[in-house]
Amino acid sequence: xxxxxxxxxxxxxxxxxxxxxxxxxxxxxxxxxxxxxxxxxxxxxxxxxxxxxxxxxxxxxxxxxxxxxxxxxxxxxxxxxxxxxxxxxxxxxxxxxxxxxxxxxxxxxxxxxxxxxxxxxxxxxxxxxxxxxxxxxxxxxxxxxxxxxxxxxxxxxxxxxxxxxxxxxxxxxxxxxxxxxxxxxxxxxxxxxxxxxxxxxxxxxxxxxxxxxxxxxxxxxxxxxxxxxxxxxxxxxxxxxxxxxxxxxxxxxxxxxxxxxxxxxxxxxxxxxxxxxxxxxxxxxxxxxxxxxxxxxxxxxxxxxxxxxxxxxxxxxxxxxxxxxxxxxxxxxxxxxxxxxxxxxxxxxxxxxxxxxxxxxxxxxxxxxxxxxxxxxxxxxxxxxxxxxxxxxxxxxxxxxxxxxxxxxxxxxxxxxxxxxxxxxxxxxxxxxxxxxxxxxxxxxxxxxxxxxxxxxxxxxxxxxxxxxxxxxxxx
Ligand SMILES: [Zn+2]
Numbered sequence: 001x002x003x004x005x006x007x008x009x010x011x012x013x014x015x016x017x018x019x020x021x022x023x024x025x026x027x028x029x030x031x032x033x034x035x036x037x038x039x040x041x042x043x044x045x046x047x048x049x050x051x052x053x054x055x056x057x058x059x060x061x062x063x064x065x066x067x068x069x070x071x072x073x074x075x076x077x078x079x080x081x082x083x084x085x086x087x088x089x090x091x092x093x094x095x096x097x098x099x100x101x102x103x104x105x106x107x108x109x110x111x112x113x114x115x116x117x118x119x120x121x122x123x124x125x126x127x128x129x130x131x132x133x134x135x136x137x138x139x140x141x142x143x144x145x146x147x148x149x150x151x152x153x154x155x156x157x158x159x160x161x162x163x164x165x166x167x168x169x170x171x172x173x174x175x176x177x178x179x180x181x182x183x184x185x186x187x188x189x190x191x192x193x194x195x196x197x198x199x200x201x202x203x204x205x206x207x208x209x210x211x212x213x214x215x216x217x218x219x220x221x222x223x224x225x226x227x228x229x230x231x232x233x234x235x236x237x238x239x240x241x242x243x244x245x246x247x248x249x250x251x252x253x254x255x256x257x258x259x260x261x262x263x264x265x266x267x268x269x270x271x272x273x274x275x276x277x278x279x280x281x282x283x284x285x286x287x288x289x290x291x292x293x294x295x296x297x298x299x300x301x302x303x304x305x306x307x308x309x310x311x312x313x314x315x316x317x318x319x320x321x322x323x324x325x326x327x328x329x330x331x332x333x334x335x336x337x338x339x340x341x342x343x344x345x346x347x348x349x350x351x352x353x354x355x356x357x358x359x360x361x362x363x364x365x366x367x368x369x370x371x372x373x374x375x376x377x378x379x380x381x382x383x384x385x386x387x388x389x390x391x392x393x394x395x396x397x398x399x400x401x402x403x404x405x406x407x408x409x410x411x412x413x414x415x416x417x418x419x420x421x422x423x424x425x426x427x428x429x430x431x432x433x434x435x436x437x438x439x440x441x442x443x444x445x446x447x448x449x450x451x452x453x454x455x456x457x458x459x460x461x462x463x464x465x466x467x468x469x470x471x472x473x474x475x476x
Contacts, residue, residue, distance in 0.1 A: 013343070022363075036153040036174070037062050040140070044158035051110040052139055052188075058102055063329065066105070068094040070138045072124050073110055076462025077141065079349035080104040083297075095144060109139040122257065122271070125245055129209040130159065133188035133246045133269060135261065136183025143180070149155055150177030162205040162242050163188040164263035184263025187244040193219035195243075198224035200236035208247040210274055217278045218245055221254075224324065225287035229295060231321035232314050232389055237294040237396065240263040247274040255286035260293045282324065289315045297395050297402040301408040305354040307406065309367020312337065313375075319333075320359055320467040331445050332452045334368070340435055345432035353432045366432045372466075373410065373439065377423060381415055387465075390414045 034365035038056040056066075068074060071094030071367075079102040080086045089096045089105075098105065111125045111132045123135040143150065154173040156163070167173045187205035193215045195202040202222055206215055220242055229236055244267075248256055251273030257272040268290050273280075292311040299307055320330035344361040346355045352371070353362040375388035394410045395402055403411075408420035440447070444457030454463070 005067040013108075024233055026392075028236060029293075036151040038143070038152045038365070040152065040154040042154065042156045042161075044130075044161075045200070046158075047109075049107055049108075049110055050112065052134075054105075054107055054109060054139070054141065056105040056141065058098070058105065060088065062149070063145065064098045064100070065144040066096050066098060066141045066376075068138075068141055068145045070094075070123060070135070070146075073137065074107050074139075074141075076107065078106045080106065096141070105141065107132075107141065122259070122269070124209075126271075127189075128208050130188075131205075132188045133207050134186055134188070136163075136180075136263070138187075140180060140183055143177070146177035146181055148177065149178075151175075152177065152180060156188075157253050159189045160192070162190075162192070162203060164242055164265060164267040166240065171380050179264060182262040182264065184261045184267035185242075185259075185269040186267075187269075191215055195219045195223035195226060197223060197230060197236045200226070200238060201240050202226055203240065203242045205242070205244045205245075206275070207244055207294050210247050210276065212275060213272075213279045214278075216225060217281070218272075220278075221284065222287055224322070225284075225291050228318040228324070229291045229321045231318045232292065233295045233392060235398070241265050241294070242267050244269040246271050248272065249274045252276055252280065252283035254281045258286040258290040260290050262298065266294060285315050285319070288318055292318065295392050297398070297400055297406075299403060300406065301402050301403070303404050303407075305363045305367035306370070306404065307367075308364045309369070309371045309427065310367040310388075312364050313371035317467055327464070328452060330455055330467050331454060334372070335440070335445065335447055335452055337365045338369055341369065342433040342436070347431050349429055350432040351428040355429075369433060369436065370427055373427065373435075374420075375422060375466060376439065376443070376459070376462060377419060378415055379465065379471065380459075381419060383416060384462070384465065386414045386416075 014286060031407050037059055041055040041057065043053040043055050045051055052295050059345070068091070071091060075091065076314055077088050077089045077091065077096050078086050079098060082103045087099070089098070111127065111134065124138045125134045126134060128131055136428045152175040154175055155171060163173065163186050165173050165175065165179065168190065187207055190205050190207040193204045197202060204222060210218070226236055233270075246269065248271050253273040253277035254276050256273060257270045258268065260268050261264050269289065270286060288309050293307065295314070296307055296310050316330040316333045319325045320327050340361045341364070344359055345351055345366065348365045353359060353366050367453065371388065375415065378386050378391075391407070391410045391414050394414060398406070398410075408424070411420040414420050442457055442459040443463040444455045444460035445463065446455055454460070
């Protein structure tokens with residue numbers, strides 16, 4: 001992949017961290033099935049205009065202040081009283097107040113993509129004919145303040161939908177208020193395939209046509225990425241997730257852009273070149289990168305360099321552990337990335353690099369370098385007994401969110417000694433990548449002009465343990 005494309009895509013991927021950073025705490029408790037305080041009836045319409053007709057049924061106890069998180073395509077919301085009288089409500093900055101006595105709210109969300117494939121339409125709607133991708137937050141009007149016990153029912157008619165959640169046997173989604181806040185990505189229409197990873201299932205919506213790829217080849221590609229996640233975590237982190245795949249006309253890149261959006265469970269969407277081939281999909285890193293974000297908790301407040309660093313670091317190791325790329329190729333990718341990060345960082349310290357908004361190369365690759373440093377240090381102080389994966393495994397038992405301090409405490413628990421704070425303080429204070437050379441020397445990674453060579457060195461066994469995966473007896 002060329003440097004510019006990598007930069008653009010990784011820059012786009014940073015949006016992920018912004019998304020995760022803003023999310024509310026997801027709770028794994030199942031929804032209660034008693035009377036809902038809000039009901040959303042969504043109908044996919046083809047005529048006279050393609051779009052989503054949304055009706056919200058209110059009870060006297062329902063909230064009265066609503067908003068569009070991403071106000072863009074809806075100008076008017078209609079309020080209907082029980083007696084049939086209706087009035088148009090104006091939106092102010094995406095917010096609307098519902099007069100008392102209102103029984104129904106109705107609005108129309110048009111599905112059209114004037115600038116197909118752009119980042120903006122990735123949220124507000126991208127698709128063709130009757131296959132559409134849209135972010136829940138773009139089209140769902142939701143209460144401005146969501147009471148913690150708010151119960152919501154949601155139905156979709158007129159097409160096949162792939163939402164982050166599972167409906168009941170009657171096709172009704174039973175949601176909690178938080179599901180309207182972190183509503184993930186939604187797919188309407190298109191085709192479906194399914195990828196299995198151990199006991200987990202990836203439900204996939206194919207939202208458009210490919211010129212070379214078959215549907216099962218798309219699912220094979222995602223199953224491969226899912227299996228690579230299991231070289232990092234003992235099992236796939238969720239029993240079921242949904243993935244929407246959107247072909248982009250005039251492109252043959254395996255994957256152009258991907259994002260995890262917070263919902264419970266998280267939802268993934270990926271743009272793929274319409275002319276991509278099964279052979280080119282083997283070189284893709286976007287799907288595994290996105291799925292690796294499922295292996296760590298959401299950090300609140302957001303620590304993009306750490307979450308992106310973990311995903312970036314493991315993207316290369318996991319593809320080597322699965323055999324999709326050689327160990328040499330993995331270290332080539334890592335050292336190429338470190339070189340781009342170093343070029344971007346110049347003489348600045350890591351603390352300066354990660355505090356500058358928009359320096360994606362710096363943020364991703366100082367983060368990946370820190371992940372490598374931390375992994376090596378953990379293995380060294382425990383004589384190979386512990387590794388960075390054990391930290392993720394421990395954090396997974398502690399819930400879906402954590403913090404930088406919580407992450408550090410988990411590192412120290414796994415190490416059996418204080419390690420994290422001192423290592424982080426050191427890395428933040430010295431020029432970024434200043435100890436890269438000595439670390440690579442010890443690992444036996446030699447950067448010859450144009451090509452990385454792996455050789456015997458004091459820590460070359462440790463390096464082989466990094467890229468070689470878990471022992472087969474606990475590969476899960
Ligand atoms: Zn990422």
